[in-house]
Amino acid sequence: MKLPKVYEPSDYENDIYALWERSEAFRPAKSGTPYSIVMPPPNANANLHIGYELTAVLEDISARYHRLKGDSVLLLPGADHAGFETQSVYEKRLAKEGKSRFDFSREELYRDIWDFVAENKVNFEAQIRRMGISCDWSKFTYTLDAPVVTRAYATFKKMWDESLVYRGERLVNFCTFHGTGFADIEVAFKDEPGKLWYIRYPLVDGSGDITVATTRPETLLGDTAVAVNPQDERYSALIGKTVKLPLTNRELPIIGDDFVDVQFGTGAVKITPAHDPNDFEVGKRHDLPMITVITTEGLLSHEVAEAYQGLTVEAGRQKVVADLEEQGYLVKTEDRPHSVGHCYKCGTIIQPLLREQWFVNMQPLAAKAIDTLRAGSIHFYPDSKKEQLIRYLEGLHDWNISRQIAWGIPIPAFQNVDEPDDWIYDDRVGEEFITIGDKHYRRDPDVFDTWFSSGSWPYATLGGPESDDFKQFYPLSLMETGGEILYPWVSRMIMLGQYVTGEIPFKEVYVHGYVMAEDGSKMSKSIGNVVDPIPVIDQYGSDALRMGIISGRAPAVNRGYDQRRVEEARNFCNKLWNVARYIEDILGDNPERSKPVASAAADHWILSKLQRTQEEVIQNLDEYRFSEAYDTIYHFVWDDVADWYVEASKAAPNKPLLAHLLESILLLAHPFAPFLTETIWQTLAWEGDSLLAVRQLAKPLASDPKQVAAFGEVQNIVTESRFILNALKVSGSTLYYSDVQLIKDNAETIKRMARLQAVTEVEDGTGLYLTTTSVRCWLDIDQSTAQSYLKEIAAKQERQKAVIAQLESRLSNENYVRNAPREIVEQTKQQLTEAGELATSLQREFERFSS
């Protein structure tokens, strides 16, 4: 079969993927060590971005590599309903049509978003196929699939029964635009310029006043105390007295509490328990009333004086400040930057609001996870991420899992309509009301935080502890993910996994860095610097993007997308294509399938290189050094095979060995360039209809070290000849030698590769002797031409002197000889010997031509 000159990926990729799917090549093998990866489910609300390409490719390389090793590999794909994320994407869409979520009931919204997601799922499944991901589509799991939902309910029920989940009225982070509460982790804090207002609160007994400092004067309307530090001599005597709250007719107690920082502001703090997390804690300790002055819409509530009701927080702030100033309560104003929490989606300032929600008591879960991590039961790449996760877990607060949105898994809890404190667990979430005995219950309208259900992903996707898949593949071998979901997802999978199954959910965690925009900044839709993988695949091919995106990338280090890397990989694909084209051409349509046997020195040399390459690739991939593994194959194929072996073999092609070499390359490169290698495999005349994707690595063939060394000399001769001919700008020279077996054996190869007129054996003669080889040979270059080569020789001599001096001083250092490992010292001695030999022959040539 005649291959075209240039590899055109788009001509083959779709057919190859279809072939794999048809052949069920990605089902786990019946035998072999289990190796399992569950893919992080992408959000089912948009096209896949380049970051997902990286995730998927790293997982696919691992999966394909383990298939090569003969393991039983499960790579499980899925999709995430991504509750709040998806709803906010959908809301943006509604906004474009001039609508909002308020135009629909929750049920209508849920149904519409379901359809919206259904469209997108088809989309990104196709994209994953284009990336060449070898996942088992028969195991595809969606976070809203009944078994996953059932699993989430079982977890909730277990927590309910064991009192790990509780209903509490607490301050929650509330986005007044989206109308929902968030977990702490979903709040994005930003440093912003702000002001510190100093406000005078007069003492009721008329004995003076106390000044407080605040960044949020509007919350004054909800103050229920003023706190001072009991150790603070300035104020301790005032504890127990009352102040009059400006702009209202309320009176507040002055209380003492250790939390007050004597150094900050005035040392006296206004306490607004319903709108500040610290104040909330103080309020609970001192049993203070909690007055909600800000509504879920972000407006001042009916609890405040009529003049302020219905104002936005910002307008309320301005009016409060103006009124304070007018009435003489405002002492002074200072500029003060401070950290403000925003909704990570829409940027709205997060309001801490008092709400009744479901919380998970994280203490016991986190403690166990910390123990597990400390014990080293889960291996992290890079290791530093483990410490980072431990620190996060140590500071973990209780987890608010209620979300006031339509799109999500309904919380299976019902409230007694007559007794608000009576909550029961029931999974009949399809009903709004249920009746048990003579009691009537109403379903909690809220849904779970997405991470609550995705925390169970590793075992939920495997069908739970009773299933065969679970028994075979749990704990997962690898969890590969980006650093941004280490806290929200990885930590919760560990905690929930241990809680529900009693085992760790995965044995290894690989954290990749982000793919940044080309200028190194963060990719962002609004800036418009997002790289879409599909057009890149269209242009360069899927394999080129796969290799380009992992090339030169270290774990957990952010790096910009670099098109040049993709081009490099595209060129590599074409190189490999042409190596195959050449070899297949040489072999013809009906090649004999004889056993590969090394005969020429080049044969032995390439076999030793192949063996080294295979060992290095295995070692690198076992430790998830993807970039190094790729680099190893790249240079083996390009430098060793294409530039040396293929050229050398043209003198006398060893056909069976060429065939063996091609097969070996295809196997080794397959995890990195699956489409290309399979495409070539399908063209092999001797392979019938077998599939590369399910092949296994073979044991490398042995080689003779003497022959390997001989080819090393051939390379020295070729390289130096090329250098001299290039430097002297001469061509058509002849290389002479007398009685050197390795030159005699490789004469044709040397002639071709060094572009010589001839390689000729003579009794004796003269010319320019080669210096980098231990054998005696020379180029027929005349005295006058060679003169201009003198300065090259002189320069080399200088360099050699420096090298020798360095090596000698190293060896004359007693401490070095005594302390360094013996092989290192031996190596140095060897180097010195070689450097000496080279210096000698350089000197000889220099003298001969300068005389």
Next chain:
RNA sequence: GGGCGCUUAGCUCAGUUGGCUAGAGCAUCUCGUUUACACCGAGAGGGUCGGGGGUUCGAGUCCCUCAGCGCCCACCA
């Protein structure tokens, strides 16, 4: 206020437990239409590894310190 990462050739970056004369791709320069490949071949130039100090026989690699860039966490009213 803590924590983490980065700083290596003109550009983008590798460099595993300290051990060859520090590497790659791209870019640059000189040659080259050799029937696998111009998405190519041959050759070349280019770095005191951010600054300073230390440990060591030996430091790009380990420790301290300074500077710059970036990220994450945190309830400083």
